[in-house]
Amino acid sequence: MNESKENPFTPGAGLKPPYLGGRDAVIDKMFRRSLDRTLQGCPSPKDIVIYGPRGVGKTCLISVVEDTLKSMHETQPTRIKNRIRVVPLTAGDLRSEADIEIQLISLFGQSFWKKFIPEKAEINLLPLSVLYERKTTPFSQVREEFAKRSQRTPVVITIDEAHTLNPEIFTAISNHSAMIRKAGGALTVIFSGKPHLLYMASDSGASFGDRFEKLDIALLDAKATIDVIRIPFSKHGIDVDEEVLTNIANDTQGYPHFAQIWGERLWEQCRKTGRSRIRSSDYTGAFDEVREERKLLYGSRYRLWKGRDEALLQRINERLRALNTLPSETGVKSIIKEELIGQGRDADTFDEVFDKMIESDYVWQPQGQDAMSFSLPSFVSHIAEIGSQA
Template identity: 25%
Template sequence: MRKVNPFKPTAGAEPPVLAGRDAVLDDFEIGLEEGVGAPGRLMRITGPRGSGKTVLLTELGDIARQRGWRVVDVTAAEHLPQLICRRLEKTDSVDYSVELDLMVVKAKAQKEEPHRTEDIYEALERVAGKLTEKGKGLLVTIDEIQDASVEDVREIAVAIQHLIRERRNIAFVFAGLTAGVMNLLGEDGPTFLRRAYPKELDTIPVGEVEAALRATFEKNGVRIDEGALATAADSTAGYAYLIQLVGYNIWRAAQVRGGGEFDAISAEDVEKGVAVARREFERTVLETAIAHLPKTAMEYLVAMSEDVLASSTGEIASRLGVPASSLSTARKLLVSRQVIEPTARGYVGFSIPFMREYLIENREALLARYGVEG
């Protein structure tokens, strides 16, 4: 019987084993247990693209549902408060009530009129209030929150803050790109959300990656020796999306080799799978990250690629033959898109693994787009 590939490299798809995020899950679960005001009930999750933010939001929602909580998941868009209100109406459109009359139990499902005139506070209070009375609660998650307006986020934050003060069982978790979230919560942003429990999704230790890969293979009846496992884990650089991409393509290589039937992963499977995963990662993540950059920003990245470790902003300017001040706009753009990140005062590094290698290998083609010789 053909084995189904257990790895899920599709954006946002929940992997079979969630590696390296136990602390976040534990803090959230403890927050639900400890009640109103617990830090784990108000959380911000940040990290670069492909670090597993959306997957983590899904997992937190599953934890809440297992406890009988209602969950509303949205991705930031225009008119975000109204979007949350519509989702609440959809999930709360039927009210099941029980009447006791002369020892006769009558159950009825009463269809409520849509609450089209409610603001975000009223909508959240209506649902969270009912759930709190039943010993349950409401979790609201917002993904890609950096794409929301400050005004919309402030309106939601004020509503959440009031509900916590009124001791409603409500939890709020929002996720987004680090630089974008910090800009959103800057001087003009909602002060209340700056106090949200911060969770930055760093790279996952190689040991935890090995454990996750091994668990996934073995759970599905497939063996892998320690050498091949170590090679596979190292190739991911601890990057959440790459873990799934590498695992998927190693499994696929074994399928092809065995004609659909196999019970072990060979070193050759790992080699082929990693090579395919790397090409796919370049196409879906690296190329996307630098698409449509202005010429100065691309030249900035190419100049950075000459350094093995962090790059001095002054040295980058020297290589390009321009004043450092003339590159501030390009640097800010690259930081905001989370292609690079400050590592110390006057130094920057790449935020995404293998970006340096990709720039070196494709230098001529990348610069040729702007009519520049590599």
């Protein structure tokens, strides 16, 4: 292999991978259920909520969708008449109602905000530093004007890390979006975040079921994991032995972050050997380093469980692992209560423990099933390993 080639794999938060595996079906759903109508300049029925455990690929999925949307005007001129305005935001950009209003007002540029922002307000062209002062005109007028303009220039706003939004802000964004669509606007907001985005949203009072297309992002299947490794290598003229691909699919258990770590390490192996084929010996050569990286990652999740909580997690893990299928949320909460009582603790704190389970990517609830699932099967084995060493 040519030494100067840069490693294409991207093991890191939010980095776009060289090949996005296994997400065609979910991208297709995003278009069918909402984006297609918005792109035609029509109001779509719903905003989109994407949720899944940490590192499963929410951020890079929305980056890929953003890129697709930005280029559609050129790549699919028969399907898309007008350029689409894509606005990538994160929860940090939206801390107050005024932030939302500023984002909506500044989106269509000077001719738009001049209508709504008083002359005396100082305006810096960076939308985030617009000094906005409420005019006496009600915000509904901004929404109506927004609706009109978006019919010509459809708007897609993405909000990553949306689980960290204040629930009131989440509701306010969703209300503005619904009102703009009601006025005929072509706007889709894509919220993405960790699984408790769902819990937060249902607590926020928005009529959740009707307003959002909820799409879960789960682990990859073996074929997609193999593609994530095989395709980028083959683009550089490097073959990967079937046995290595199968081993990686088994080892990562569908976690895309680990697949990127494997890709990066195998690339290094390949650089060392100078060969254009990856075989078992390369896999074995990279194995310890991959394990080391994985331990670091689990460590950061496990550290959320300290003292009595660590013992509690160990007990719960033992019980859940013994089951063929995990119970529903209510069932998991009953187990937590029993174990809290077993530890002589207040059983009423079960909700906090449950939240921590979600937060630390121990369990989550994929869409359309009552039973909960382990977020990351190999993390579960890691917990058990620590337990057996104690």
